Structures are given as C-alpha cells and as structure tokens.
Amino acid sequence: MRILVVSMDASGGDLAWRLQEEGNEVKTYIHKKAHQKHYDGILENKIKDWEKELHWVGKKGLIVFDYSGMGEIQDSLRKKGYNVVGGCRIGDLLEGNRKFGQRIFSQVGMEIEASRTFYCIDEAIDFIRRNPAAWVIKQNGQLDKDLNYVGKLEDGRDTIAVLELYKKILPKTFVNLDLQKRIDGVEIGVGRYFNGKDWVGPIEFNIEHKSLFPGGLGPKTYEMGTIMWYSDNEKNKLYQATTARMKKFLQNIGFIGDFEINCIVSKDHIFPLEATTRFGYPALQLQAQFHQSPWGEFLLALARGKKYDLKWKKGMGIINLVAAPPFPYHAREPRQSSEGMEVIIDPKTFKHKRKNIHLEEVYQSKKDGKLYVSSEQGYVLHVSSVKDTLFEARAEVLEIIKDITIPKMFFRNDIGAKFLNEEKPKLKKWGYI
C-alpha cells in the first residue's frame, strides 16, 4: 500500500518506520525545519512537498497526519475522497482550546471543575486574588507545555508568583492560558480509536509521568514515561463516564483517529482535564507493542470508516524516554546542545530488540552507518515493553536501556512505581479498574 505520512515535527516518525517495515511504500514529509533531519538514513523516502505526492498516494492509498493543527486540511482531503487518518478541524479545537473542551465535556454529562481563560496576565492575577484557591496554569494552543504549573498553596500565592514572573518574561501577545482549580486524585487517560462512525479496537488506559525527576518532582516535560494497558470491557465505569460519552460528538465532527480523555479521578468524582484528538506520544509508540495486526491495514480501515478486528496483546505496557541535555529545555549555546552526539546501542540488542526501541530525534549517518542525535533538544529515543506484569515490562525496558549509551543521557527509573504502590490499589478500591 502507498502511505503518505504528513508530520509536523517527526513525532510520527516511528510509526512511519513501522509502516515501512510492514512492506508498505511510505513517503514522509516533516514540516518543521528544525526537525527535518530526524530519521535521515532510517526512513527511505523523505519528501519536501507532501501536496505534490497526493497524486502518487491516490484515493486507494492512506494519508496519515501525526499532529493537531492540520485538521482543516484533513477534512478537506476527506471531502475529496482521500483516506485520511489523524484528526479533524473540530478535534483540533477540542484539544487546543481547553474551554471548548470543558464545555463539550459538561454538555455530554461529565463533571467539570472551575476554569477560566485569560489573555491578560494582570487579569489572571486579579482573578486569583478574588477567588483564592490552588489554581493550575495551563497553556493553551501551544505544543510546548513548559508554562504549565500546578498550584500548591490553597490561597493561590505560588500561582500568583509564577504569573508575576511570566508577566516579566513573556511577550504580551503570547498570553493565552487557562486557570483551572487543582483537583486531587489519580490522573489517568482513557482512549480509543474512532473511525468517524464508531469505536474500533480495545479501550486504552494510560498513566503519564510528566515530571522530569523520579517521584514526580521537578518541572513538567512532554512525558518521561507512560504505562498502559488495553481492555475490551466496554462496561468499565471510567470508560462509560468519559470517552464513551463522546461518540455522538465524534460522529458529528467526523473524527478519525486516536481519541483520548485525560482525567483525574477520586472515590466519588471523575473530572476530565483535556482531550487528545490525534495520535498521542509516546502512547502511539507503546501501542506498537500491543498491536499484533499490521498498522497499515488498521489505519486504512479507520480512514475508510470500516470496522476492524484489531489483534492485540494482553498485559501491561511501559515506555521510557531516554533523553540528553538540555531536555526538556532548548540549548541557548551550542555547548549545551546534544546535536551530533553518537547514540551507541549494543548491536545484538539493536537487532533483537529493534521493535522495542523507538528512535525519535535521531539520524543514521551515510558515511559511517552510526546513529547520531539530530536535534539540539535531546529528545532522543524511547524504549518500551509489554509483558504479563508491569514488573516484568519495566525489567525488560531497564535491561534494554543498559545496552544504550548516549553520553550524558538520563531517564526516569521509577515509571510505574507510584501506580503499583499507590494508584492501582486506589483505582481498584474505587471500582475503576
């Protein structure tokens, strides 16, 4: 099959590689200039202009969009008869405009917590002073989430301090943030693929680990790791109270892709925080461990609005980010950058565990055949595993990481630990899992 992968920043590069490995003819376009070097030497056919390839992919092939912000283009391609998977225009809005998401969640019957959007920091500060509470700062419409902050103090003083700093360092035009009342509980994502008409495949549960340091400490990152499991129990209380309620809405907006709601749950409450209306990262990479059916077939069925009997592995999955400095920040000077650093992976491990290793911002040199970091940010690769238990999966991931050397690399060695010790017993007791 001919597959055209349209990528914003190479997030879907690992998927493109897997599609290529399945024997499909794959052409990959990477939009952002700073990311165009990723997967050089790994993906066979990187292109400069995806629109020129529409004729090549045709109406029988598949077009994959890997990020939000391209929904309108996807809708228009579908109208023209192309098979497109990824998201849609209103899906982008649901993810990028949190207030829109919160309205939809409440209108389909989910319980929501207080929140407000601000385009002016002074107004946000004034608002917290009038409504003292522990408020969370959430950045709207940006890919980077480094302005997010979870308030700790009940009078909101710490959140005000963060906003006072942002006032000094951010350009005024940059302000588009939500304040949401902090909710205490277990954070868990509930997702499922949708083909424009109905759900396809099992329900996906995941728990993200966004903090940079073990123990949930430090600044927030995209994600340092995730745990995941699949379930075919459609009666699950958490699924029924959240993602399942969105079916009619997703039909109305013509959504085709992976849909997920991230929630905070407690004994008596389920609060949806935000929706992901596209492939999630590193959820997609970890899904590759669960899926036994070929990706190409599965995604084409979704794009065509067809049912598909997805074959998948039962068990617990775990994925770890292996990063290098200056992650999660950007290099201000070349000496802080990891670009060009060699990625050394034991050849035996790379051969036998290649499908557990998800290269991200990496390229393979034509000169020496070696792998190198292809960005200054140090978002290098993920390692994943699915086993019967989380212990086994984590052991395999750590074993593989032992065979990887990227000078100055770091990773969290506690992914899933909090889940096993604290969250799983709570979720079980409350009847969610």
Add this chain to the structure above:
Amino acid sequence: MKKSKRTIEQDKFSVEILDHNSKRVVDELVCLEEKCFPLEMRNPSSDDYYSAVLNDPKNISLLLKYKGKVVGFLVAKEYKRVYDSLSNHDPDLRENKKRLFYVDLIQIHPRFKINGGLSLLVSKLIEKALEKDLQGFCLHARKKNGLSQFLQKIFDCKRLHSIDNWLGFGEQFDYLEFAINKKIVKKIIGKLNPIHALN
C-alpha cells in the same frame, strides 16, 4: 443575478410559550440550530439538550415564529439551579441570587436577527418574568455580534464583568444582569416601539 430582497412583515411574527415536549419541535429546533450556529458552537447532542430543556416545566421556553415557521428560540432557567455548573465556566459568579433566571440560549435564524425577532423574544421574557414575580434575569452575551451592547442599550441590562473565550467560543462575552421593575419596563416599552419601526 441580483438576489431579491424579501421584506419582513412585522405582524407575521408570533411568540409561543412552550410548555410541552414533542419530537417535532425538537427536530425543528435542531434544524434551526444548524442554521444559527457553526458546528463548534452547537450542542454535542442537540436533540438530548432540547428534549431536556422542554421536559423541564421550571424553564421558560419561548418559540419565535414567522408565518407559523420556527425562526427563533429562547430558554431561561432558574439561576439557583444552574449556578453550580455555570460557576465552573465563570467562577466570578455569585451564588446568593434569588428569583433570578439565567438565559441559557437565544438562537434566531440569521434572516430575522435584525428584524425585531430578538426584541420580541426578550419582551416576552420580561412579560413572563413579571408574571412570575421574578427579580430579573441574567446572561452571558456575545460582544462581537453586538448582542451585549443591544441588550444594555435597549433593555438597560447592566454589565457586571467580561469573560475571555467564553465556553471556548474564542470571543469575549459580557455577563449582564437585568433587574425587573415596573419603572424599567415602562422605559423599555417607550424604547421598543421605535425599534420595531426601524427594523
């Protein structure tokens, strides 16, 4: 080819107080919603919303008709019953308000928006409020399309605060309150007649 301008005959408008639910009305309202709002402003499950609204006898539901065809709809709900969910979107709202109704939705077919339809619906709401001995009503009104300004100017609504990106519409809305007393009603009646004449 030039489009012919169809004139609106003011005496062909009527406002009906809805006190029952029927599939036909719900279908008409869903159809009207599609004409009034873009996809992102519509209810994710419109038929469920309209059914629930019409099933609740405590709501004030007004249907605007033109030559017998549904061209507008307004629903007002008891403030104390919507406060909890509303305050999640606008935490500046205060709870202790009695005998106040919240206008949850005003939808008018674009063709009839500037032709007296809105004034008729709001006038009927005031009439209903007087009947029910309400203190007044409140709403979040769109600024961009002039609704907020119109309600402040014509109906003496008071703007209490503004809110960015109301319900994710990407626009600023004003929170307005309108206190009902005979003096104000008299003043409005004086303003309304020229409005109808102008439109």
